[in-house]
Amino acid sequence: MSLHIYILRRAAFLVPACAGVSIITFILSHVIPGDPARLASGLEAHEEQVQALRIELGLDQSLPVQYGMYVSRLVQGDLGVSIINHRPIRDNLKIFFPATLELSLASLFLSLLVGIPLGVLSAVYKDAMWDNLSRLGALLGIAFPVFWVGIVLLLVFYYKLDWFPSGGRVDTHLVLREPVPAITGLLTMDALLAGNWLVLGSALWHLALPAISLSLSTLARIARMTRTAMVEVLNEPYITTARSMGLRERKVLYGHALRNAMIPTTTIVGISFGYLLGGSVLVETIFAWPGLGKYAFESIIYMDFPAIMGVTLLATLVFLSTNLIVDIFYMVLDPRIRLE
Amino acid sequence: MLHHDDAVVPHQAIRRPLAVAGSILIILLCVLALFPSAIAPYDPIKIELSDRLQPPGSANWFGTDSFGRDLFSRVIFGVRISLLTSVTVVTGAAVVGTSLGVLSGYLGGWVDEVLMRVTDVFMAIPVILLAMVVVVVLKPGLINTMIALIVVWWPVYARLMRSQVITIKERPYVEAAVAFGAGSWKVTVRHIVPNALAPILVQCTMDMGYVVLTGAALGFMGLGAQPPMPEWGKMISSGRAYFLDAWWYPVFPGFAIASTVMIFNLLGDYLRDWMDPKSRVI
Numbered sequence: 092m093s094l095h096i097y098i099l100r101r102a103a104f105l106v107p108a109c110a111g112v113s114i115i116t117f118i119l120s121h122v123i124p125g126d127p128a129r130l131a132s133g134l135e136a137h138e139e140q141v142q143a144l145r146i147e148l149g150l151d152q153s154l155p156v157q158y159g160m161y162v163s164r165l166v167q168g169d170l171g172v173s174i175i176n177h178r179p180i181r182d183n184l185k186i187f188f189p190a191t192l193e194l195s196l197a198s199l200f201l202s203l204l205v206g207i208p209l210g211v212l213s214a215v216y217k218d219a220m221w222d223n224l225s226r227l228g229a230l231l232g233i234a235f236p237v238f239w240v241g242i243v244l245l246l247v248f249y250y251k252l253d254w255f256p257s258g259g260r261v262d263t264h265l266v267l268r269e270p271v272p273a274i275t276g277l278l279t280m281d282a283l284l285a286g287n288w289l290v291l292g293s294a295l296w297h298l299a300l301p302a303i304s305l306s307l308s309t310l311a312r313i314a315r316m317t318r319t320a321m322v323e324v325l326n327e328p329y330i331t332t333a334r335s336m337g338l339r340e341r342k343v344l345y346g347h348a349l350r351n352a353m354i355p356t357t358t359i360v361g362i363s364f365g366y367l368l369g370g371s372v373l374v375e376t377i378f379a380w381p382g383l384g385k386y387a388f389e390s391i392i393y394m395d396f397p398a399i400m401g402v403t404l405l406a407t408l409v410f411l412s413t414n415l416i417v418d419i420f421y422m423v424l425d426p427r428i429r430l431e
Numbered sequence: 432m433l434h435h436d437d438a439v440v441p442h443q444a445i446r447r448p449l450a451v452a453g454s455i456l457i458i459l460l461c462v463l464a465l466f467p468s469a470i471a472p473y474d475p476i477k478i479e480l481s482d483r484l485q486p487p488g489s490a491n492w493f494g495t496d497s498f499g500r501d502l503f504s505r506v507i508f509g510v511r512i513s514l515l516t517s518v519t520v521v522t523g524a525a526v527v528g529t530s531l532g533v534l535s536g537y538l539g540g541w542v543d544e545v546l547m548r549v550t551d552v553f554m555a556i557p558v559i560l561l562a563m564v565v566v567v568v569l570k571p572g573l574i575n576t577m578i579a580l581i582v583v584w585w586p587v588y589a590r591l592m593r594s595q596v597i598t599i600k601e602r603p604y605v606e607a608a609v610a611f612g613a614g615s616w617k618v619t620v621r622h623i624v625p626n627a628l629a630p631i632l633v634q635c636t637m638d639m640g641y642v643v644l645t646g647a648a649l650g651f652m653g654l655g656a657q658p659p660m661p662e663w664g665k666m667i668s669s670g671r672a673y674f675l676d677a678w679w680y681p682v683f684p685g686f687a688i689a690s691t692v693m694i695f696n697l698l699g700d701y702l703r704d705w706m707d708p709k710s711r712v713i
Contacts, residue, residue: 104551111552119568234692236644238651239667239685246678369559373648377671387560391567391652399567403560411555 210317
């Protein structure tokens with residue numbers, strides 16, 4: 092089937108998927124014990140006030156009607172109000188989302204930058220010392236919890252060596268002195284676009300440790316999958332043909348083998364974004380990175396349920412969208428899929 | 432009836448020394464889980480403030496925490512919590528998931544469609560976030576963590592079993608059984624399921640490690656086993672407050688988590704080579 096129809100079909104799936112997730116979040120938010128109207132009014136409020144609030148919030152209606160109201164609010168972008176500071180969740184999400192996006196993209200970039208060459212080398216020098224070392228490294232990268240890695244990196248590179256800062260996104264005095272216009276929301280990109288090298292440097296310096304922590308397990312997965320795929324591809328007849336026709340080894344590896352090996356690796360990238368989003372809750376807390384993850388972590392401590400639900404919904408939407416993009420990329424990479 | 436193409440062939444495993452090592456390590460873990468007091472020199476819960484935040488030494492191999500408790504003993508007692516969590520979660524998720532998967536794969540039609548959509552929705556939510564949400568709703572605690580993780584993990588098994596059933600359904604020996612008059616239930620239980628189990632068991636073993644990781648993440652967030660229970664993730668979280676002065680506090684529990692994950696991963700890798708060579712990661 093043609094690429095356009097495939098994209099449309101997959102994009103259309105986003106709707107029922109989000110609907111399904113909204114049902115789950117709606118059910119979960121109604122399982123919590125306690126009366127939301129009473130909680131919002133406060134313990135000393137009169138019963139009539141609480142009842143009035145109950146009617147206003149629609150809590151006296153049947154569940155399907157309440158779900159309908161919930162969805163109509165969702166569609167308008169109303170994610171509710173924080174229990175803690177009574178500000179709309181949507182505003183908080185807007186503030187924190189770019190920081191998490193920047194961290195996730197940086198981690199993904201690092202994983203690909205280091206993971207793919209590692210996998211290729213592992214495959215080319217299969218069963219040699221290098222291969223065994225990097226396979227062990229991959230195993231270690233997955234086995235150590237991401238929050239532990241962050242703490243250890245801080246211990247070594249901040250506390251002992253003083254090479255990197257302990258947290259935050261940038262040196263605030265630099266940004267105050269010469270503010271950077273927010274075009275993309277990604278501080279590094281915006282600083283680059285504005286030509287503000289000091290802020291760019293500071294932002295990259297702050298981004299380093301959190302991105303490295305978050306990238307480790309994805310890096311390991313990508314390296315592993317690239318290795319497996321490359322080993323399989325290098326055994327294919329067409330590689331032997333290419334070599335026997337006199338093609339230089341570099342062209343064989345990167346022009347032919349890697350392009351085909353990238354196909355299963357792309358799938359891993361899609362799945363990994365889910366781990367990156369989840370892991371950011373932990374990494375952002377450790378490095379005081381002002382993103383959605385840290386916001387979610389704090390919301391848990393304060394039991395701010397609407398905030399937790401809001402972050403989960405947004406993260407799910409992002410995850411589904413990235414998977415869609417990955418699938419489209421997959422179809423572009425592998426024409427055989429299109430013909431199915 | 433186990434058909435030779437699909438079923439388990441044990442004799443090759445004995446030749447692989449690492450697989451044997453992996454099995455020994457698992458047994459060691461089980462021993463630590465069942466008899467922690469045999470190895471742990473101190474009481475994991477008794478507070479001894481005069482010994483707080485001692486560095487690793489001959490008296491305390493891993494040092495002490497902020498309450499003066501021996502970290503080595505706490506880590507050993509923590510094996511029990513982690514192993515219990517992973518066994519319960521993997522068993523629960525596998526039982527629920529494979530049952531639904533068998534139904535879905537065998538019956539097909541709208542049952543299959545509905546189940547696929549439901550698993551799609553569950554799998555669209557990042558693992559840690561979904562687990563986090565469920566635990567917050569149910570209130571933090573060890574049992575609720577296990578429930579949350581089962582809720583997160585069952586779709587993987589449903590999908591895996593479904594695809595196995597769909598493939599095996601078409602095999603000649605199943606057709607033969609049906610042609611001989613075997614009823615649906617008999618066909619399913621005696622022919623399809625036993626031959627479908629190999630990848631499921633491999634997945635179970637690998638997942639044991641990943642459940643420990645996710646459980647530790649929940650523990651780090653304060654959602655898992657509550658203090659004074661020596662849960663590794665919570666220990667790292669508590670240790671974080673002191674890590675500049677007492678590096679041993681968060682570091683050693685992390686090694687415990689990693690070792691457990693690696694042991695399960697190793698075993699899972701070799702189980703896969705043994706039982707299901709077709710899906711080998713070379």
